[in-house]
Amino acid sequence: MSGPVTGPVSPDLVGFEPVCELTAIAPETGVAALVHGVGVAVFRTHADEVFALGNVDPFSGASVLSRGIVGTRGEVPVVSSPMYKQAFDLRTGRCLDDVSAAVDSYDVAVVAGSVLVGPVRVPAPLDDLVDDLVDDLAREAG
Template identity: 40%
Template structure:
């Protein structure tokens, strides 16, 4: 049986990761959900992004230690290993079109950062 949109929606969960105040602006931290490692990045305007902690190029768990910046209006993170630059919102790699960083939606509820996870 093929899952419907309603079935898929019920499998989406929100992970309470940490308080917004626990993150320093322009710096990453890692949230763990089972074996999944998610890098959280808080910007100066308190917008929070979540991406896979694993570097798409090497597979090393290092993205939370990446260099936060921007390309125009698009917030970015650069891998600390080989300096590939990724869009924090879309995961697009600006320096190598063959690479992409998985992104997750975030929200802040009562000061708590929550990350949307599938299944």
């Protein structure tokens, strides 16, 4: 399945591209897709949540994140790079092991069993991310 969505489209889904059927992504795994000419990794969690991040590992430069290990760190859904094992928050793309690193995060929708990937999300300000990380660490410790 590729190309733009055809037929009547909700205004909220303009710019989204179909990637695959949800059933094509096993829980706790990812798949690679080309969306608007960019390599994207699409993940399905054990809880059936679907996320999309840029597929290039910023530490190695390799397009491998779709083959990473999907899980959680505390309550944060993550993918760990198969190269050097850094964990990336599936919700934001931020690296949990190095706050200076991140990958793009994309809007995702599941419509009638099809996974659609939309535009890149605008990153949250770094101060908000640091506050979130501190809160996550405090929950893990306490």
